[in-house]
Amino acid sequence: MALIVQKFGGTSVADAERIRKVARRLCAAREAGNDVVAVVSAMGDVTDELLALARQVSQSPPEREMDMLLATGEQVTIALLAMAIHSSGHEAISLTGPQAGILSDASHTKARIQEVRADRVREALAEGRIVIVAGFQAISDEGEITTLGRGGSDTTAVAIASGIEADVCEIYTDVDGVYTADPRVVPTARKIDVVSYEEMLEMAASGARVLQLRSVEFARNHGVVIHVRSSFNDEPGTVVEEAQPGMEQAIISGVTHDTSEAKITIRDLPDRPGVAAEVFGTLAEHNVNVDMIIQNVSEGGRSDISFTTPEEDLARARRAVAEVVEELGAREWSVDESIAKVSLVGAGMKTHPGVAAGMFRALADAGVNLDMISTSAIRISCVIDSADVEKAVRALHAHFGLDASAVTAEVSPGCGGGEE
Amino acid sequence: MALIVQKFGGTSVADAERIRKVARRLCAAREAGNDVVAVVSAMGDVTDELLALARQVSQSPPEREMDMLLATGEQVTIALLAMAIHSSGHEAISLTGPQAGILSDASHTKARIQEVRADRVREALAEGRIVIVAGFQAISDEGEITTLGRGGSDTTAVAIASGIEADVCEIYTDVDGVYTADPRVVPTARKIDVVSYEEMLEMAASGARVLQLRSVEFARNHGVVIHVRSSFNDEPGTVVEEAQPGMEQAIISGVTHDTSEAKITIRDLPDRPGVAAEVFGTLAEHNVNVDMIIQNVSEGGRSDISFTTPEEDLARARRAVAEVVEELGAREWSVDESIAKVSLVGAGMKTHPGVAAGMFRALADAGVNLDMISTSAIRISCVIDSADVEKAVRALHAHFGLDASAVTAEVSPGCGGGEE
Numbered sequence: 001m002a003l004i005v006q007k008f009g010g011t012s013v014a015d016a017e018r019i020r021k022v023a024r025r026l027c028a029a030r031e032a033g034n035d036v037v038a039v040v041s042a043m044g045d046v047t048d049e050l051l052a053l054a055r056q057v058s059q060s061p062p063e064r065e066m067d068m069l070l071a072t073g074e075q076v077t078i079a080l081l082a083m084a085i086h087s088s089g090h091e092a093i094s095l096t097g098p099q100a101g102i103l104s105d106a107s108h109t110k111a112r113i114q115e116v117r118a119d120r121v122r123e124a125l126a127e128g129r130i131v132i133v134a135g136f137q138a139i140s141d142e143g144e145i146t147t148l149g150r151g152g153s154d155t156t157a158v159a160i161a162s163g164i165e166a167d168v169c170e171i172y173t174d175v176d177g178v179y180t181a182d183p184r185v186v187p188t189a190r191k192i193d194v195v196s197y198e199e200m201l202e203m204a205a206s207g208a209r210v211l212q213l214r215s216v217e218f219a220r221n222h223g224v225v226i227h228v229r230s231s232f233n234d235e236p237g238t239v240v241e242e243a244q245p246g247m248e249q250a251i252i253s254g255v256t257h258d259t260s261e262a263k264i265t266i267r268d269l270p271d272r273p274g275v276a277a278e279v280f281g282t283l284a285e286h287n288v289n290v291d292m293i294i295q296n297v298s299e300g301g302r303s304d305i306s307f308t309t310p311e312e313d314l315a316r317a318r319r320a321v322a323e324v325v326e327e328l329g330a331r332e333w334s335v336d337e338s339i340a341k342v343s344l345v346g347a348g349m350k351t352h353p354g355v356a357a358g359m360f361r362a363l364a365d366a367g368v369n370l371d372m373i374s375t376s377a378i379r380i381s382c383v384i385d386s387a388d389v390e391k392a393v394r395a396l397h398a399h400f401g402l403d404a405s406a407v408t409a410e411v412s413p414g415c416g417g418g419e420e
Numbered sequence: 421m422a423l424i425v426q427k428f429g430g431t432s433v434a435d436a437e438r439i440r441k442v443a444r445r446l447c448a449a450r451e452a453g454n455d456v457v458a459v460v461s462a463m464g465d466v467t468d469e470l471l472a473l474a475r476q477v478s479q480s481p482p483e484r485e486m487d488m489l490l491a492t493g494e495q496v497t498i499a500l501l502a503m504a505i506h507s508s509g510h511e512a513i514s515l516t517g518p519q520a521g522i523l524s525d526a527s528h529t530k531a532r533i534q535e536v537r538a539d540r541v542r543e544a545l546a547e548g549r550i551v552i553v554a555g556f557q558a559i560s561d562e563g564e565i566t567t568l569g570r571g572g573s574d575t576t577a578v579a580i581a582s583g584i585e586a587d588v589c590e591i592y593t594d595v596d597g598v599y600t601a602d603p604r605v606v607p608t609a610r611k612i613d614v615v616s617y618e619e620m621l622e623m624a625a626s627g628a629r630v631l632q633l634r635s636v637e638f639a640r641n642h643g644v645v646i647h648v649r650s651s652f653n654d655e656p657g658t659v660v661e662e663a664q665p666g667m668e669q670a671i672i673s674g675v676t677h678d679t680s681e682a683k684i685t686i687r688d689l690p691d692r693p694g695v696a697a698e699v700f701g702t703l704a705e706h707n708v709n710v711d712m713i714i715q716n717v718s719e720g721g722r723s724d725i726s727f728t729t730p731e732e733d734l735a736r737a738r739r740a741v742a743e744v745v746e747e748l749g750a751r752e753w754s755v756d757e758s759i760a761k762v763s764l765v766g767a768g769m770k771t772h773p774g775v776a777a778g779m780f781r782a783l784a785d786a787g788v789n790l791d792m793i794s795t796s797a798i799r800i801s802c803v804i805d806s807a808d809v810e811k812a813v814r815a816l817h818a819h820f821g822l823d824a825s826a827v828t829a830e831v832s833p834g835c836g837g838g839e840e
Contacts, residue, residue, distance in 0.1 A: 016473060016476035016477050019477055020477060023477075050496070053436060053496070053500060054499075054500065054503055056436035057436050057439055057440060057443075057500050057501075057503045057504040057507065058503035058504060058506060058507040059507060060507070061503040061506070061507075062502070062503065062506050064513075065499045065500075065502045065503045065506070065514060066499070068495060068498065068499035068502070068514050068516075069495075069496060069499035069500065069503075071495070072492035072495045072496050072499075075488060075489075075491070075492045075495075076470070076473070076489060076492050078488065079474075079485045079486070079488035079489035079492075080473055080474065080477050080485075080489065081477075082482070082485045082488070083474055083477045083478035083481040083482065083485045083486075083489075084477040084478060086478060086481070086482050086485070087477065087478040087479060087480070087481075093484075094485055094488050096488075096565075099563065143519060145516075
């Protein structure tokens with residue numbers, strides 16, 4: 001008997017048959033004695049179809065109207081799912097984001113949740129209903145419908161779980177959980193049973209796609225336990241929670257990679273205070289997200305700056321850099337789109353010196369050249385040529401003993417094996 | 421310079437091209453110096469598609485969830501229309517029914533508007549925007565999304581027009597206005613330039629499909645002038661307004677017909693007080709709408725009762741009648757689905773005796789047998805065999821001088837002709 005939030009993405013509710021399947025899962029959880037809240041996305045391609053309609057009537061639709069349009073997608077799903085549950089003999093009620101008390105700021109298409117007033121959800125649960133909440137959408141102070149941007153439904157689920165103090169927020173997806181590396185690249189990758197918020201954040205930020213970064217941040221800030229699991233079976237997946245003090249940390253939790261960034265280099269900038277501030281201030285004004293930054297000072301008082309940025313920000317980044325280069329009198333700038341970032345993430349590396357050296361050695365042995373390096377307390381990332389990315393991931397996965405066959409021997413010698 | 425509400429139905433906004441066309445019409449009205457509010461329905465077949473989805477997940481979906489589902493249809497339209505107007509260079513804002521302050525009771529799928537709090541619409545108009553309101557939907561006291569049932573968008577338009585004290589509520593449709601008879605039946609039918617609320621109510625109630633009865637009732641109760649006109653041209657249509665005291669009334673405004681009712685006859689009921697109350701009380705309990713009623717008392721203290729009911733209520737009516745026949749010990753009952761109702765409507769008949777006699781004579785001359793008769797101050801309706809309906813409508817249209825070629829000579833001898 002627990003209080004559970006279950007989140008289902010667009011693929012899980014893509015048609016009537018799958019909606020009925022989700023309904024059965026929710027009913028089963030209810031019949032097992034749990035209080036159940038579902039958070040759902042728009043059906044399959046609905047959001048893309050709505051975007052296509054918008055493009056047919058407008059080149060640059062106002063963001064407020066985009067939110068008005070896109071919010072209908074989740075509203076359709078919640079109504080159908082509530083109907084399907086009713087016809088299975090259980091009581092259900094659908095709630096839009098606004099009805100569920102998801103309050104956000106007024107930043108249309110990328111609103112941030114400010115508060116969850118979950119009274120209505122709690123009341124419906126107290127009446128014995130399965131509560132179905134529309135993901136991705138919220139309401140601003142001014143009563144405007146907003147949407148939360150990419151991965152917004154995950155964030156809704158975590159926010160609701162926080163608002164009602166749920167025991168767990170289950171995120172159903174098309175994979176079994178979080179893996180030590182992308183199984184398409186590393187066939188011997190293992191599912192991770194438990195991972196800390198910090199590690200999950202570093203993995204999400206460095207290329208693991210299974211959970212959206214913002215939802216993990218929200219979960220960490222509010223202490224919500226996330227369980228990432230498959231919508232195709234009932235096996236346990238990966239639990240994301242506070243690091244347990246008594247728990248032995250694996251040195252390395254996983255290897256992630258990301259090929260969706262590009263690198264921009266500006267050469268021969270004047271080396272005086274304020275130049276970096278000028279460069280990245282202009283990028284921020286153009287709404288460009290920057291990931292890794294490297295600055296080298298050359299002889300003669302000039303410097304080079306390189307940084308990486310998501311490819312979706314690249315057009316804006318080009319405009320910003322062209323502006324900055326003009327103002328500061330840099331010599332030249334260039335863009336490299338054929339880069340990849342490969343990262344090692346693991347809370348254990350904090351207390352294990354030599355992880356960075358081991359990483360560079362493993363990559364060198366595999367013949368992979370390093371372009372940029374950045375580190376945090378529990379992550380080391382290297383920018384490499386995108387042609388080398390699979391080779392690099394496999395080399396690191398093997399070197400740090402993450403392969404399914406190797407794990408018992410190399411990382412947890414005292415542990416008798418077994419995944420779950 | 422006026423304050424105008426324009427309502428567009430599903431056919432007028434069926435695809436992106438038609439939405440752009442509606443946007444152009446709204447922009448033209450704005451450029452002519454008017455303040456403009458649009459009320460729109462769901463695009464083309466969207467509502468039917470949503471209903472089909474609902475049927476795939478549930479045999480008997482809860483009405484609350486049907487409203488949650490169906491309300492998305494209009495929300496899509498308002499967002500797209502606002503986008504189309506923006507891309508034409510005008511300011512627009514879309515508002516859902518709840519945002520526009522359309523408050524209703526809690527009767528899901530057939531809610532009635534209780535109040536319009538039009539502050540937000542007025543503010544947006546004051547900011548110079550074209551305001552786009554979702555028809556058909558409202559919000560209950562409890563914050564639930566409701567829908568207004570068939571013809572709900574017309575009612576929304578009239579309610580908004582009342583709430584902002586608009587000069588006129590223009591209802592755009594696929595016909596040029598209200599006709600003296602259905603032009604598909606009577607090719608010589610004329611468009612009516614002006615008609616009173618009372619006549620329009622009788623015409624709508626007796627089969628004219630161009631305006632929904634509830635919207636005319638609302639308009640009459642709140643003094644909203646309706647202008648029914650074509651979305652395909654800029655010609656004036658039919659104005660529905662308070663009867664002007666100085667205005668000469670045509671004797672007959674039009675001939676309507678309705679083939680969507682069935683007749684039920686219960687024979688040999690005991691002729692004692694309370695029997696009719698029992699019969700129609702039971703029908704009301706089964707939510708059956710009853711139109712015409714006739715009771716005949718036969719010799720021997722038994723009576724027959726016949727009534728007509730919409731075919732959509734027929735299944736419920738059969739159940740109710742079977743129950744009542746059992747209880748009251750009637751001899752037998754029968755259903756006739758091949759009936760039609762033909763009606764004459766005209767405020768002038770109040771002061772012109774002999775209209776009823778003329779109607780019965782014209783029908784007799786055409787060889788049409790009368791089954792039931794009912795009258796109001798400005799309407800006479802006859803139930804006939806449905807096979808005779810076109811013959812009856814044409815005979816009455818000709819007899820009362822409504823044909824386009826005949827109107828000058830027979831009805832308004834002093835008027836020099838001309839439609840507009």
